[in-house]
Amino acid sequence: MAKVNIKIEGISYEVEAGLTILEAAKACGYEIPSLCAFNHGECSNGSCRVCLVEATGARGLVASCVYPVAEGMEIRIGSPAAVEARRASVELLLSNHNINCQQCDKNGQCELLHVAHLVGARENRFVGAKTPVSIDELTPSIVRDTSKCILCGRCIARCQNAHGLGILGFENRGFRTIVSPAENRSMANSPCILCGQCVSVCPTGALMEKSEIGKVDAAFKAGKHVVVQTAPAVRAALGEEFGMPVGTPVTGKMVAALRRLGFAKVYDTNFAADLTIMEEGTELLNRIKNNGVLPMITSCSPGWINYAEYNYGDLLDHLSSCKSPHQMQGAILKSYYAEQKGIDPKDIFVVSIMPCTAKKDEKEREQLKVNGLPDVDAVLTTRELARMIKRAGIMFTRLPDEEFDADIMGDYTGAGVIFGVTGGVMEAALRTVYFVLTGEEHGAIKFEAVRGFDGIREASLDINGMTVNVAIAHGMKNAKVLLDEIREGKSKYHFIEVMGCPGGCIAGGGQPIIRSCFLPNEDDDILDTYKEKRAQALYSEDERQTLRQSHKNPQVKALYDEFLGEPNSHKAHELLHTTYKAREGFND
Amino acid sequence: MAHISENGAKKICEICDRYADEKTPLMMILSDIQNEYGYIPLEVQELVSKKTGLSVAEIYGVVTFYSFFSLEPKGKYIIGCCLGTACYVKGAQQIVDKFSEILGIKPGETTADGLFTLDALRCIGACGIAPAVTINGKVYPKMTVDRVPEVVAEYRALGGAN
Numbered sequence: 001m002a003k004v005n006i007k008i009e010g011i012s013y014e015v016e017a018g019l020t021i022l023e024a025a026k027a028c029g030y031e032i033p034s035l036c037a038f039n040h041g042e043c044s045n046g047s048c049r050v051c052l053v054e055a056t057g058a059r060g061l062v063a064s065c066v067y068p069v070a071e072g073m074e075i076r077i078g079s080p081a082a083v084e085a086r087r088a089s090v091e092l093l094l095s096n097h098n099i100n101c102q103q104c105d106k107n108g109q110c111e112l113l114h115v116a117h118l119v120g121a122r123e124n125r126f127v128g129a130k131t132p133v134s135i136d137e138l139t140p141s142i143v144r145d146t147s148k149c150i151l152c153g154r155c156i157a158r159c160q161n162a163h164g165l166g167i168l169g170f171e172n173r174g175f176r177t178i179v180s181p182a183e184n185r186s187m188a189n190s191p192c193i194l195c196g197q198c199v200s201v202c203p204t205g206a207l208m209e210k211s212e213i214g215k216v217d218a219a220f221k222a223g224k225h226v227v228v229q230t231a232p233a234v235r236a237a238l239g240e241e242f243g244m245p246v247g248t249p250v251t252g253k254m255v256a257a258l259r260r261l262g263f264a265k266v267y268d269t270n271f272a273a274d275l276t277i278m279e280e281g282t283e284l285l286n287r288i289k290n291n292g293v294l295p296m297i298t299s300c301s302p303g304w305i306n307y308a309e310y311n312y313g314d315l316l317d318h319l320s321s322c323k324s325p326h327q328m329q330g331a332i333l334k335s336y337y338a339e340q341k342g343i344d345p346k347d348i349f350v351v352s353i354m355p356c357t358a359k360k361d362e363k364e365r366e367q368l369k370v371n372g373l374p375d376v377d378a379v380l381t382t383r384e385l386a387r388m389i390k391r392a393g394i395m396f397t398r399l400p401d402e403e404f405d406a407d408i409m410g411d412y413t414g415a416g417v418i419f420g421v422t423g424g425v426m427e428a429a430l431r432t433v434y435f436v437l438t439g440e441e442h443g444a445i446k447f448e449a450v451r452g453f454d455g456i457r458e459a460s461l462d463i464n465g466m467t468v469n470v471a472i473a474h475g476m477k478n479a480k481v482l483l484d485e486i487r488e489g490k491s492k493y494h495f496i497e498v499m500g501c502p503g504g505c506i507a508g509g510g511q512p513i514i515r516s517c518f519l520p521n522e523d524d525d526i527l528d529t530y531k532e533k534r535a536q537a538l539y540s541e542d543e544r545q546t547l548r549q550s551h552k553n554p555q556v557k558a559l560y561d562e563f564l565g566e567p568n569s570h571k572a573h574e575l576l577h578t579t580y581k582a583r584e585g586f587n588d
Numbered sequence: 589m590a591h592i593s594e595n596g597a598k599k600i601c602e603i604c605d606r607y608a609d610e611k612t613p614l615m616m617i618l619s620d621i622q623n624e625y626g627y628i629p630l631e632v633q634e635l636v637s638k639k640t641g642l643s644v645a646e647i648y649g650v651v652t653f654y655s656f657f658s659l660e661p662k663g664k665y666i667i668g669c670c671l672g673t674a675c676y677v678k679g680a681q682q683i684v685d686k687f688s689e690i691l692g693i694k695p696g697e698t699t700a701d702g703l704f705t706l707d708a709l710r711c712i713g714a715c716g717i718a719p720a721v722t723i724n725g726k727v728y729p730k731m732t733v734d735r736v737p738e739v740v741a742e743y744r745a746l747g748g749a750n
Contacts, residue, residue: 182633
């Protein structure tokens with residue numbers, strides 16, 4: 001790699017050629033305040049003007065996030081002119097910002113406020129017109145507030161990079177510029193899949209999840225029997241909100257916190273993940289045996305389901321008819337559980353803690369209702385749960401480790417835990433499908449080939465002389481490759497796992513925000529490593545489980561014996577399966 | 589999605605195909621569509637999105653960034669009133685106001701019968717004949733407020749919306 005010699009604040013350094021000043025400075029131990037620059041150039045429009053520095057050879061001050069270093073360049077970050085210019089840039093951003101921090105859920109993790117502190121923007125020097133407050137809260141998942149937007153473009157870049165969708169874009173020009181779907185229409189009337197990746201990169205409160213904490217409060221107040229379930233990925237990240245190292249599994253403390261928040265029962269969605277494997281595995285085997293539609297594609301991720309309905313209406317037969325795990329669990333809670341406990345299903349209020357914003361939308365789907373009742377009544381993101389815990393004054397790190405409630409749906413296997421990471425559903429399915437087809441366990445419980453973070457992974461498994469071809473994709477850009485193959489009749493796979501968010505649920509749109517500036521004890525490159533760390537938290541929990549295959553879950557077995565009959569039975573179909581419908585993206 | 593006629597869709601696809609080899613074809617495609625149809629509604633943008641793989645939001649962003657592109661149909665006669673410095677000091681604002689009053693539209697709008705669009709322009713480089721007005725390219729030099737009604741009447745007489 002070619003090197004160039006530069007000076008920063010008069011000190012000589014040798015850095016890689018081709019770096020931006022911002023990157024080079026970081027390598028030399030200088031952090032230049034910045035906003036629009038994000039994640040190794042995933043977004044760098046040079047538009048926010050927060051990272052201005054002095055550099056020889058340049059005319060005026062330069063935006064260090066886009067300006068490359070050159071041989072002999074002398075850079076001043078702390079010169080009076082540079083310091084003053086950065087402060088003015090931030091003050092200008094603040095002059096057109098709807099400053100009501102106490103009302104904003106981003107408070108505490110707002111990068112604009114953080115940068116304002118760094119550059120010393122204290123007074124309101126610039127007063128003038130402001131972008132009008134226009135709030136789009138028509139989707140059940142995401143709230144978009146133009147008055148909080150600083151036009152950095154990160155959300156636009158993320159939607160493109162993860163999904164190739166580009167739902168959001170800059171529109172109009174000059175002061176009238178906003179970031180929105182075409183025609184400033186609601187995200188609800190666009191082909192947005194509601195995954196929340198845009199929310200996870202937004203530096204301010206312009207894009208947030210739509211909070212349902214109020215709904216949960218109301219249910220408690222109304223004296224409902226409030227039952228909570230937690231998705232596997234939540235335990236891998238919740239601790240971050242309380243200063244614990246990224247990748248710390250906090251299952252026990254999370255359960256303890258939920259109990260102290262007053263939930264009547266604390267269950268693990270993993271129980272239903274095991275149930276999903278029984279249903280989905282059986283469905284797959286039936287499709288293979290009966291020359292059904294193949295490849296079959298998983299249906300756990302509601303962001304993916306939205307994408308399929310908007311873009312691949314002709315391939316919906318390929319989707320497994322299985323509801324996603326938390327919907328299955330809700331359906332069982334309001335049927336079998338209600339029956340066993342003698343509670344009217346109408347009095348049961350099911351809360352799902354999910355790493356996901358699309359789950360909020362999913363629970364509203366008409367196709368998921370049983371006898372007019374929704375399976376799940378409220379969905380809280382990992383972030384919202386953290387807010388509830390903080391609000392109640394619970395000192396999370398000092399909580400004891402407690403166990404999930406053990407009755408009826410308390411057991412779960414390691415197979416269910418790994419649902420939270422890309423490749424996990426596939427691995428869990430393979431563990432069970434192998435057993436069902438051969439009558440014996442696969443020698444190695446781990447299926448290494450399906451692990452990892454490559455965008456598309458594939459594996460072939462020899463089962464009783466039959467070769468089963470599987471593939472995994474995460475992020476819709478990758479899924480599209482496999483889907484186009486199917487459309488062209490060229491797909492060689494039997495079974496495909498698709499997850500909406502890159503990395504799977506551990507990096508879902510409802511997970512704690514990862515920014516090195518708010519995680520002082522983590523390495524600088526935490527944005528590069530957090531997915532692996534969270535994934536490791538799940539794989540380690542899988543390894544600690546004595547039961548690691550879904551078909552070994554004793555309470556799932558009991559559920560079939562006592563209530564459902566067998567996988568894919570008539571009753572199972574009524575409660576645990578669903579339908580899909582092609583949809584037009586730009587609907588008015 | 590509202591519907592474009594089969595012929596219209598074919599034409600749009602043809603325009604997109606013209607620039608299939610270009611690295612960044614969007615501006616050329618939009619420019620041709622604007623010239624051909626006089627405006628670029630969302631349905632057309634969706635079609636361009638399908639053909640080019642660019643997102644609708646990105647295309648919409650470009651259409652709303654450049655004032656040359658229009659989301660609404662323009663009138664048969666496009667009245668351009670120069671509001672550059674020279675024309676302005678010679679009373680161009682009153683001329684715009686008079687057109688507005690007679691046609692019942694604001695600058696940037698089109699009459700309901702589709703006959704006239706009123707545009708307020710920045711300097712068109714005709715300062716020597718200020719205040720200048722152009723109608724579909726024909727220049728009206730040293731325009732006066734009094735002459736506005738007769739000019740409008742002249743075009744009304746020609747009539748014939750698209």
